[in-house]
Amino acid sequence: MPISDWFKAREAKRYVTPNGPVDTSDLPDGVWIKCEECRRTVYQGDMESNLQVCPGCGAHGDLTAADRIAYLVDEGSFVETDGSLGSVDPLSFTSGKPYAGALEAARENTGMREAVLTGRATILERPVVVGAMDFRFIGASMGSAVGERITRAFELALTERTPLVLAVASGGARMQEGMLSLMQMAKTASAAARLSEAHVPYIALLTNPTMGGVTASFATLADVIYAEPHARIGFAGPRLVEQTIRTGLPKGFQSAESLLAHGMVDAVVDRRELTERVALTLDYLGSGGE
Amino acid sequence: MPISDWFKAREAKRYVTPNGPVDTSDLPDGVWIKCEECRRTVYQGDMESNLQVCPGCGAHGDLTAADRIAYLVDEGSFVETDGSLGSVDPLSFTSGKPYAGALEAARENTGMREAVLTGRATILERPVVVGAMDFRFIGASMGSAVGERITRAFELALTERTPLVLAVASGGARMQEGMLSLMQMAKTASAAARLSEAHVPYIALLTNPTMGGVTASFATLADVIYAEPHARIGFAGPRLVEQTIRTGLPKGFQSAESLLAHGMVDAVVDRRELTERVALTLDYLGSGGE
Amino acid sequence: MARTFVMEFERPVAELEHKLESLKRLDLTAQPDLAAEIVALELEIEKLRETLYSSLSAWEKVQVSRHPERPKTQDYIEALFTDVVELHGDRLFGDDGAMFAGLATIGRRRVAVLGHSKGRNTKENIARNFGSPHPEGFRKARRVMRLADRFGLPIVSLLDTAGAYPGIEDEQRGQALAIAECLATLAGVRAPVVVVGIGEGGSGGALAIGFGDRLIMLENAYYSVISPEMCATILHKDAGRASEAAACLQATADDLVRLGIADEIVREPAGGAHRDPEVVFEGVRDAVTRALDELADVPADELVSRRYERLRKTGVYTEGD
Amino acid sequence: MARTFVMEFERPVAELEHKLESLKRLDLTAQPDLAAEIVALELEIEKLRETLYSSLSAWEKVQVSRHPERPKTQDYIEALFTDVVELHGDRLFGDDGAMFAGLATIGRRRVAVLGHSKGRNTKENIARNFGSPHPEGFRKARRVMRLADRFGLPIVSLLDTAGAYPGIEDEQRGQALAIAECLATLAGVRAPVVVVGIGEGGSGGALAIGFGDRLIMLENAYYSVISPEMCATILHKDAGRASEAAACLQATADDLVRLGIADEIVREPAGGAHRDPEVVFEGVRDAVTRALDELADVPADELVSRRYERLRKTGVYTEGD
Numbered sequence A, B: 001m002p003i004s005d006w007f008k009a010r011e012a013k014r015y016v017t018p019n020g021p022v023d024t025s026d027l028p029d030g031v032w033i034k035c036e037e038c039r040r041t042v043y044q045g046d047m048e049s050n051l052q053v054c055p056g057c058g059a060h061g062d063l064t065a066a067d068r069i070a071y072l073v074d075e076g077s078f079v080e081t082d083g084s085l086g087s088v089d090p091l092s093f094t095s096g097k098p099y100a101g102a103l104e105a106a107r108e109n110t111g112m113r114e115a116v117l118t119g120r121a122t123i124l125e126r127p128v129v130v131g132a133m134d135f136r137f138i139g140a141s142m143g144s145a146v147g148e149r150i151t152r153a154f155e156l157a158l159t160e161r162t163p164l165v166l167a168v169a170s171g172g173a174r175m176q177e178g179m180l181s182l183m184q185m186a187k188t189a190s191a192a193a194r195l196s197e198a199h200v201p202y203i204a205l206l207t208n209p210t211m212g213g214v215t216a217s218f219a220t221l222a223d224v225i226y227a228e229p230h231a232r233i234g235f236a237g238p239r240l241v242e243q244t245i246r247t248g249l250p251k252g253f254q255s256a257e258s259l260l261a262h263g264m265v266d267a268v269v270d271r272r273e274l275t276e277r278v279a280l281t282l283d284y285l286g287s288g289g290e
Numbered sequence C, D: 001m002a003r004t005f006v007m008e009f010e011r012p013v014a015e016l017e018h019k020l021e022s023l024k025r026l027d028l029t030a031q032p033d034l035a036a037e038i039v040a041l042e043l044e045i046e047k048l049r050e051t052l053y054s055s056l057s058a059w060e061k062v063q064v065s066r067h068p069e070r071p072k073t074q075d076y077i078e079a080l081f082t083d084v085v086e087l088h089g090d091r092l093f094g095d096d097g098a099m100f101a102g103l104a105t106i107g108r109r110r111v112a113v114l115g116h117s118k119g120r121n122t123k124e125n126i127a128r129n130f131g132s133p134h135p136e137g138f139r140k141a142r143r144v145m146r147l148a149d150r151f152g153l154p155i156v157s158l159l160d161t162a163g164a165y166p167g168i169e170d171e172q173r174g175q176a177l178a179i180a181e182c183l184a185t186l187a188g189v190r191a192p193v194v195v196v197g198i199g200e201g202g203s204g205g206a207l208a209i210g211f212g213d214r215l216i217m218l219e220n221a222y223y224s225v226i227s228p229e230m231c232a233t234i235l236h237k238d239a240g241r242a243s244e245a246a247a248c249l250q251a252t253a254d255d256l257v258r259l260g261i262a263d264e265i266v267r268e269p270a271g272g273a274h275r276d277p278e279v280v281f282e283g284v285r286d287a288v289t290r291a292l293d294e295l296a297d298v299p300a301d302e303l304v305s306r307r308y309e310r311l312r313k314t315g316v317y318t319e320g321d
């Protein structure tokens, strides 16, 4: 499926002022949704025009990879690379839900071939290599195909000396690929190290959730790290931590705000300001002082 | 005064077993000293043959720069460099004890021209550039001359690609030289950065006390940092810290052992094992794996 | 504007100002001479202030440099820079409010900005630890120095700190090492480094972001190896003799230019920077952009070499017999 | 030697051994057949153990890899290396006993050694946090990686960890970032990197020091993206199904060679490495020195390129329609 199809369903209206009054009198049922944070009922169109940010409380809703890219880059500028690259089931993993079936289901449910989209685009007219992960696809876990697509994005950015912008979301490694999955951490981190050594800018956006092997590899090796409000970001899952330390977790544990306070991310950025912030940051990192 | 004169008064006996029995029956008074740590009375000859380490409790006594170098390097191998380089009184500093007079007194009392000795030597036959600071000389504070001698030691090591070993002791900056003193931190740190970039090994030994501007510049920029047992090492003086936080200091605060526990030094090394440890470390850093 | 903080040496001015305010509250129509008296008093105040500020002692300048209303790093950033992207965190332990780090634009130049951040009120001061960085602050600064180095961004560094914070945990987390690493990193930054002393320049905590290719000092800023009070305490066991120590330390802007450490002085209005910040902002903007312009075309290798040579020349000693 | 820890699958052997010990306590002179019976039983035990160990399941191997008496990093360092200089600390926050780092000599080669350090008894285990590093451990390892890189010292890395420690403060001090930085640093080390899986190889905490130019696995070591228990918990909400998960994860030495991730297997005696450590030490010494010899003459640039290409080939995916 060409990426352009993913865009057609929605209108990318950016920087719409939230909280505008809505005339709801003659709307059909079902276009109203309830914000999980503030429990307010919000008109779905309002959520969409507000980049899935609740106009009531500012909660940032989940995005598909396609929406993420659409919100981030100039309309129509995205050209996917490596779109035909997908996972196989190298270990014939059958414990629990068989992996082959899970892959098929994920493809059907998302219309995607893998959990990350990568390609070329422009952000407010600045050329970038861009990627976005989609949590709906087996928790955006990093198997061989995700690792390969991300590595190629790093390599493309390196070869063309074009800045890289990655919107990260992931539950961690894809255990159904065993050690092949773990080694993607080393592979993507090595690719990130090469890009860094070549002084090509790399900006990461950590969204909800960014956990496990992805956080512990390419995602946090960026020159500048932004995070979305309230995104969960960490290495170990909160339940494992809770079991290990046998006590409750502190309030806001592993939240983007907590990571900011602990010095791990450069800033927490509202989704509605992200495109401009990324463009501005790119201007600095690509400027050589001019 | 040639450096050889400093050595003549003492015999450099290395690695003598401590705690040997001493026949003290027919010795004159005055060659017995009391260890400040364990309060034991120790025969001075025993202290000397034990590198000024108390045979009773292992407390490490203060050393002059000349003794430090004598204990560290091969006998007769030290050749001083920049020995004629000394401090002046650039600010005509007269508050308190006039600086010019303090310099003169320090020179008389120590027979040294400045608070650091630098030169070439061999350590168990390995060529090194070596330096040692002498706390008796105005607290081994770093003025222009100390900073210049140390910087030249870094530059000599760089030019000749010979490893550098510095035995550090200092109360901090030499405030009587004002900002000229503070800038020696930047100067020596810059020289250390150049040596590091050239991949020439640099080993620092932090002795009692290593405080203030010296700790916060060249002293801690070494590839490997060793510390002497119980040496006080830190940035702010303990009284200032106490006044600031208005509570007592934890036991062992700013001790070499505390710094080890907090990850700041590579090891605490007994003076009697130092020469071999430094030689061994040099073998690794200069080996290129062979 | 009612000022709440009066420096000792400014008390004569404050008294005249108090008198002036009283006069202004009177009924002008009832006392025809009053208008003339007010004008005369205003002139007198201005003259007195100018006299005072034309010959401030070192210790008086130290007091001005610490004045609570003196413009802070945040004020300079708001006034001089556009498109500011603040960068947080050392990626190791924390984010230190006492150290500002970010990317910003001054004139037509994109730069990285570092600066000790004192608060502008009590609440801010608590969040910013009164401008005294923890190791995290220096490590954040170092991280941004390296970013600037990698991407060829000039660094503009604003000094305003009493010094690195001397706390127990700061020592334990390696305050000394954090500063040393900053020095070594700053030495090698392959882009211009322009330093501005805007207020207090306290010892190693200032120096960590405080040397480079140019040092611009505000007229009443100081930059010293040790605070006058601590110097007096050490020399005389009497912090009250700080005035004498301040003079001996030769740490005013004029002293530093004379010693070859500072390059340029930005003049302040009589009464200090806080009496007319816009004038001072303009002076700093001019000095910084001029310095950046002068350094812009120097190749990186030469920039780093010159920075080293500059330090190599710093120090006065004797050699030979 | 009385062993206190018996693995489930070894219980039949343990029972025979118990019987053997009872027999040996009897009076041989009173029962002439006893000597023969003892010999027979000893043979039976040996045969049973060999049978068991010739076809261990993945889960059984995991148990062997975690056996409390299994040789630890410290044992390998004592047995294989001379002139050991342990290096402590991350120069940032602490010194982590769960991560060994130092300089050492193996045969005629001087190297840097990294290794997860489990304790050999309860006291050591507490000091070493049972071999699960905090961020400080990874940052110490990274520091020594950079030292090795600067001075061209090969790295020998010993893997034996259940994983990075999942504590609250570990997360707060950036466990993920500490591991990521290790990976990026290890990728660029301009000297050979030889990794040996000696016991547990738990996920990212193992990988942080666990890839390079060669991966040598002990026969009963494992190296997995996730522990079998946690995998079973996620898949079935039942840690008891770890055996099934262990098989599916394909994380034994044999599996890793088959998958092209490991290069070589060092055989263990029947009963596991702890039954005859000297044999295993000899095997590891041989494999490591051979690897170091093979890599010694590869130019640094090529070494780093090859290491990257090695990772580039790791992964199985489909491309095209």
Ligand SMILES: [Zn+2]
Pocket: A035, A036, A037, A038, A039, A040, A054, A055, A056, A057, A058, A059
């Ligand atoms: Zn809401």
Ligand SMILES: [Zn+2]
Pocket: B035, B036, B037, B038, B039, B040, B054, B055, B056, B057, B058, B059
């Ligand atoms: Zn004693």
